[in-house]
Amino acid sequence: MIHITRRERFNAAHRLFRPDFDDEQNYKVFGKCSNPNWHGHNYELFVTVAGEIDSDTGFLLNLKSLSKLIKSKVIVKLDHRNINLEVDFMKGKLASTENLAVGIWNELEDHIKELGAELHCVKVVESENNYVEYFGIS
Amino acid sequence: MIHITRRERFNAAHRLFRPDFDDEQNYKVFGKCSNPNWHGHNYELFVTVAGEIDSDTGFLLNLKSLSKLIKSKVIVKLDHRNINLEVDFMKGKLASTENLAVGIWNELEDHIKELGAELHCVKVVESENNYVEYFGIS
Amino acid sequence: MIHITRRERFNAAHRLFRPDFDDEQNYKVFGKCSNPNWHGHNYELFVTVAGEIDSDTGFLLNLKSLSKLIKSKVIVKLDHRNINLEVDFMKGKLASTENLAVGIWNELEDHIKELGAELHCVKVVESENNYVEYFGIS
Amino acid sequence: MIHITRRERFNAAHRLFRPDFDDEQNYKVFGKCSNPNWHGHNYELFVTVAGEIDSDTGFLLNLKSLSKLIKSKVIVKLDHRNINLEVDFMKGKLASTENLAVGIWNELEDHIKELGAELHCVKVVESENNYVEYFGIS
Amino acid sequence: MIHITRRERFNAAHRLFRPDFDDEQNYKVFGKCSNPNWHGHNYELFVTVAGEIDSDTGFLLNLKSLSKLIKSKVIVKLDHRNINLEVDFMKGKLASTENLAVGIWNELEDHIKELGAELHCVKVVESENNYVEYFGIS
Amino acid sequence: MIHITRRERFNAAHRLFRPDFDDEQNYKVFGKCSNPNWHGHNYELFVTVAGEIDSDTGFLLNLKSLSKLIKSKVIVKLDHRNINLEVDFMKGKLASTENLAVGIWNELEDHIKELGAELHCVKVVESENNYVEYFGIS
Numbered sequence: 001m002i003h004i005t006r007r008e009r010f011n012a013a014h015r016l017f018r019p020d021f022d023d024e025q026n027y028k029v030f031g032k033c034s035n036p037n038w039h040g041h042n043y044e045l046f047v048t049v050a051g052e053i054d055s056d057t058g059f060l061l062n063l064k065s066l067s068k069l070i071k072s073k074v075i076v077k078l079d080h081r082n083i084n085l086e087v088d089f090m091k092g093k094l095a096s097t098e099n100l101a102v103g104i105w106n107e108l109e110d111h112i113k114e115l116g117a118e119l120h121c122v123k124v125v126e127s128e129n130n131y132v133e134y135f136g137i138s
Numbered sequence: 139m140i141h142i143t144r145r146e147r148f149n150a151a152h153r154l155f156r157p158d159f160d161d162e163q164n165y166k167v168f169g170k171c172s173n174p175n176w177h178g179h180n181y182e183l184f185v186t187v188a189g190e191i192d193s194d195t196g197f198l199l200n201l202k203s204l205s206k207l208i209k210s211k212v213i214v215k216l217d218h219r220n221i222n223l224e225v226d227f228m229k230g231k232l233a234s235t236e237n238l239a240v241g242i243w244n245e246l247e248d249h250i251k252e253l254g255a256e257l258h259c260v261k262v263v264e265s266e267n268n269y270v271e272y273f274g275i276s
Numbered sequence: 277m278i279h280i281t282r283r284e285r286f287n288a289a290h291r292l293f294r295p296d297f298d299d300e301q302n303y304k305v306f307g308k309c310s311n312p313n314w315h316g317h318n319y320e321l322f323v324t325v326a327g328e329i330d331s332d333t334g335f336l337l338n339l340k341s342l343s344k345l346i347k348s349k350v351i352v353k354l355d356h357r358n359i360n361l362e363v364d365f366m367k368g369k370l371a372s373t374e375n376l377a378v379g380i381w382n383e384l385e386d387h388i389k390e391l392g393a394e395l396h397c398v399k400v401v402e403s404e405n406n407y408v409e410y411f412g413i414s
Numbered sequence: 415m416i417h418i419t420r421r422e423r424f425n426a427a428h429r430l431f432r433p434d435f436d437d438e439q440n441y442k443v444f445g446k447c448s449n450p451n452w453h454g455h456n457y458e459l460f461v462t463v464a465g466e467i468d469s470d471t472g473f474l475l476n477l478k479s480l481s482k483l484i485k486s487k488v489i490v491k492l493d494h495r496n497i498n499l500e501v502d503f504m505k506g507k508l509a510s511t512e513n514l515a516v517g518i519w520n521e522l523e524d525h526i527k528e529l530g531a532e533l534h535c536v537k538v539v540e541s542e543n544n545y546v547e548y549f550g551i552s
Numbered sequence: 553m554i555h556i557t558r559r560e561r562f563n564a565a566h567r568l569f570r571p572d573f574d575d576e577q578n579y580k581v582f583g584k585c586s587n588p589n590w591h592g593h594n595y596e597l598f599v600t601v602a603g604e605i606d607s608d609t610g611f612l613l614n615l616k617s618l619s620k621l622i623k624s625k626v627i628v629k630l631d632h633r634n635i636n637l638e639v640d641f642m643k644g645k646l647a648s649t650e651n652l653a654v655g656i657w658n659e660l661e662d663h664i665k666e667l668g669a670e671l672h673c674v675k676v677v678e679s680e681n682n683y684v685e686y687f688g689i690s
Numbered sequence: 691m692i693h694i695t696r697r698e699r700f701n702a703a704h705r706l707f708r709p710d711f712d713d714e715q716n717y718k719v720f721g722k723c724s725n726p727n728w729h730g731h732n733y734e735l736f737v738t739v740a741g742e743i744d745s746d747t748g749f750l751l752n753l754k755s756l757s758k759l760i761k762s763k764v765i766v767k768l769d770h771r772n773i774n775l776e777v778d779f780m781k782g783k784l785a786s787t788e789n790l791a792v793g794i795w796n797e798l799e800d801h802i803k804e805l806g807a808e809l810h811c812v813k814v815v816e817s818e819n820n821y822v823e824y825f826g827i828s
Contacts, residue, residue: 002512003547011265013151013176016334029333031340037220038151040178042265048547053516057443058430058508063544064445082175094334098278102329127149127180130339133279133324140788141823154610167609169616186823191792195719196706196784201820202721232610236554240605268615271555271600287817289703289728292472305471307478313772314703316730318817358727370472374416378467403701403732406477409417409462425679427565427590451634452565454592456679496589541563541594568748581747583754646748650692654743682753685693685738 003120004060005048008070010079013040014095038082043100044125045074047108051117061115069115073107097126101134109136141258142198143186146208148217151178152233176220181238182263183212185246189255199253207253211245235264239272247274279396280336281324284346286355289316290371314358319376320401321350323384327393337391345391349383373402377410385412417534418474419462422484424493427454428509452496457514458539459488461522465531475529483529487521511540515548523550555672556612557600560622562631565592566647590634595652596677597626599660603669613667621667625659649678653686661688693810694750695738698760700769703730704785728772733790734815735764737798741807751805759805763797787816791824799826 015038016030026034033039047070051060077087083095089103105122112119125131153176154168164172171177185208189198215225221233227241243260250257263269291314292306302310309315323346327336353363359371365379381398388395401407429452430444440448447453461484465474491501497509503517519536526533539545567590568582578586585591599622603612629639635647641655657674664671677683705728706720716724723729737760741750767777773785779793795812802809815821 001549001552002515003549004512005545005547007543009265011177011179013178018332032218035218035220037223038176038178039149039218039220040151040176041149042180053510053512056432058510058513060512060546067543080170080173080177082173082177085175096329096334098280098329098336099334101278127147129283129343131281132336133281135277135279138277139825139828140791141825142788143821143823145819156608191786191788194708196786196789198788198822205819234605234610236556236605236612237610239554267559267619269557270612271557273553273555276553285817287729287731289730294470308770311770311772313775314728314730315701315770315772316703316728317701318732356722356725356729358725358729361727372467372472374418374467374474375472377416403699405421405481407419408474409419411415411417414415423679425591425593427592446632449632449634451637452590452592453563453632453634454565454590455563456594494584494587494591496587496591499589541561570746648743648748650694650743650750651748653692681697681757683695684750685695687691687693690691 001050002053002060003048003050004063004066004117005046005121006063006066006070008045008047008067008075010043010045010075010081011040012043012078012081012083013038014083015039016094016096018094038084041126043078045070045104046121046123046125047104047112047119048121048123049112049115049117050120054116061117065115066112069111070108073111074104097124097130097132098134100124101132105134105136139188140191140198141186141188142201142204143184143259144201144204144208146183146185146205146213148181148183148213148219149178150181150216150219150221151176152221153177154233156232176222179264181216183208183242184259184261184263185242185250185257186259186261187250187253187255188258192254199255203253204250207249208246211249212242215245235262235268235270236272238262239270243272243274277326278329278336279324279326280339280342280393281322281397282339282342282346284321284323284343284351286319286321286351286357287316288319288354288357288359289314290359291315292371294370314360317402319354321346321380322397322399322401323380323388323395324397324399325388325391325393326396330392337393341391342388345387346384349387350380353383373400373406373408374410376400377408381410381412415464416467416474417462417464418477418480418531419460419535420477420480420484422459422461422481422489424457424459424489424495425454426457426492426495426497427452428497429453430508430510432508452498455540457492459484459518460535460537460539461518461526461533462535462537463526463529463531464534468530475531479529480526483525484522487525488518491521511538511544511546512548514538515546519548519550553602554605554612555600555602556615556618557598557673558615558618558622560597560599560619560627562595562597562627562633563592564595564630564633564635565590566635567591568646568648570646590636593678595630597622597656598673598675598677599656599664599671600673600675601664601667601669602672606668613669617667618664621663622660625663626656629659649676649682649684650686652676653684657686657688691740692743692750693738693740694753694756694807695736695811696753696756696760698735698737698757698765700733700735700765700771701730702733702768702771702773703728704773705729706784706786708784728774731816733768735760735794736811736813736815737794737802737809738811738813739802739805739807740810744806751807755805756802759801760798763801764794787814787820787822788824790814791822795824795826
């Protein structure tokens with residue numbers, strides 16, 4: 001078994017807040033990340049898949065196909081978007097990096113099986129100092 | 139003469155659009171950067187100052203003072219903010235990286251003189267693929 | 277379960293040597309790292325914690341709290357310090373990156389439990405070519 | 415147990431193709447990577463080894479020895495070479511990053527045991543967007 | 553006046569050699585870079601243009617147009633190519649990074665004028681340790 | 691004319707202090723950088739030289755020669771050293787990054803002329819947030 005990782009990127013706006021809190025309460029819990037006028041990030045997404053090497057191609061899977069899949073299922077929904085307002089798989093969820101990683105996992109898991117591999121890890125890098133990794137439910 | 143550069147960072151939301159255009163016209167000119175629901179970036183700001191080495195300290199200037207100055211005059215206004223809606227020195231301007239670099243220059247120029255140095259360059263990195271440099275009016 | 281990682285940095289001096297060896301013997305074993313006049317590094321510390329997402333916040337834990345914890349328990353003791361002479365949790369130990377990673381783990385483990393998460397990995401990057409990871413005693 | 419990672423680099427030419435395919439068929443499967451006139455990369459190789467800390471040195475193993483081993487067994491064969499034509503352990507294999515990672519593992523595994531550690535992971539970074547990790551047969 | 557920089561990337565094979573030298577002579581002058589079986593790099597290309605900010609757009613120029621221009625005039629000729637054998641603007645020249653930077657400048661200069669800006673610098677990064685900058689004939 | 695840049699690295703200990711100050715006075719001026727027990731950095735040194743392309747080689751100069759020169763004249767004196775105590779060209783000077791850049795310039799300038807090029811810039815990166823550039827006396 002081997003692991004292969006593809007990086008894709010997206011730039012998005014978001015805000016950390018609970019709709020049942022007022023601005024002051026949100027500020028107490030989420031600090032400046034709760035700014036009602038939004039802020040944003042250059043997110044990096046690392047998708048790691050696992051599987052066997054296909055002896056016909058030397059590939060676990062075709063990286064072009066993996067890149068296309070990630071772009072069509074995830075990046076197109078997130079890039080230059082507002083995570084709170086515009087991303088279907090984040091509706092009703094707090095727009096944290098943790099929830100984002102889980103949401104991206106759920107969008108990709110089945111499609112990666114169709115490519116003949118297993119999704120192993122979704123890593124979302126929010127800044128040079130913070131990142132989240134999700135390995136699925138074990 | 140010597141040049142010293144300090145990096146600071148800020149995460150902000152913005153949108154490229156003209157208020158006299160409708161959404162469709164804005165999309166034609168500014169593409170997905172015109173998304174009415176905003177998007178955002180991890181911006182990196184590199185401030186380069188020029189001057190002579192002070193033989194008493196071995197410094198052109200105290201980097202702590204430079205960092206504090208940049209934070210208090212610029213970063214506090216930009217970090218976790220909406221550049222279009224909340225940044226005084228960007229009011230009435232298109233929120234492009236070019237205008238941002240010029241705006242930051244104008245906020246810093248005089249204060250850096252007070253520290254005994256000359257502002258040489260403001261560099262704003264919007265993504266790993268794009269950055270703007272402003273060297274003032276020459 | 278999800279993993280979240282916080283990066284902090286510290287600049288420190290150290291020396292690899294055994295007090296029961298003379299300089300020549302130390303040079304044989306530790307090379308130029310044994311220089312009696314010290315040398316130093318910009319260390320990067322990556323602390324990875326594991327746990328469940330709190331549905332009230334969308335967080336595994338508050339990253340501000342994690343950052344404060346790492347700074348108050350570890351960085352304040354290491355930054356701009358001499359690892360051999362000034363760091364209590366390294367007293368009597370060889371100042372290798374391996375021992376540093378284990379020492380940092382021991383300083384943090386219980387406090388991270390108090391934040392409601394499990395310490396998963398301490399990664400210490402000594403240079404762009406070398407790093408150490410410690411996952412605790414298993 | 416602790417993990418330590420050493421990075422080495424090599425620049426090489428390669429081509430993805432099957433000798434039983436003609437150029438058109440190869441282009442269909444491997445795209446521009448099948449260019450008969452070759453292309454190349456700055457590869458980064460991260461070798462992670464696992465073991466116990468030696469209390470006499472504070473080391474899992476001497477990083478100089480690990481670096482020398484990787485250079486003498488792997489880098490010297492790959493750097494400024496054509497992976498398809500000149501690398502003994504890649505003869506008869508498709509020159510994919512996956513096969514390269516497995517090939518490097520096989521070259522290193524026994525020699526790292528002789529250094530008193532276990533090979534844990536071979537990571538080959540082909541570009542800022544793609545990398546492969548191999549953890550051996552489990 | 554303001555400067556804006558766009559990064560693009562290409563992976564290519566090349567060889568440093570003079571056709572009037574035999575392999576031994578080439579090795580003496582160019583070392584392992586003269587390997588007759590080629591080697592390759594992940595090149596990074598930074599194109600810096602200078603001009604005035606257009607008050608209608610806030611842009612010096614549209615970065616999408618700049619990116620498209622660089623890709624269509626330069627990257628398409630270099631990416632996954634053999635610089636010695638396949639790149640028209642390098643025919644008859646030594647495939648050094650210096651000549652590459654000058655060649656790219658000549659391909660781009662006039663087209664950037666058509667975009668309403670001046671080409672200021674072509675920077676070609678061959679590895680993390682080496683890069684070349686060309687500012688045109690002054 | 692073309693510019694070529696070579697990066698080299700060194701790890702060193704230093705301390706910012708004036709011998710005519712006591713520890714308290716030094717702390718007031720230099721902060722934690724004045725720690726009497728030293729601290730250290732992974733320094734990056736970028737040496738940029740300028741000149742014409744030699745049509746016989748396609749080179750401004752042989753990068754191997756430049757690298758060897760920088761290593762033999764500068765890196766060997768700084769790497770794994772104490773900048774205050776052990777570096778001849780820093781004797782009697784405050785061990786600031788500014789003075790270090792000027793010192794390195796003076797060590798290299800004449801030797802680079804012997805290689806047939808002009809020293810253009812010495813850049814010393816002390817951390818990811820700070821760097822100094824020296825372009826000589828103009």
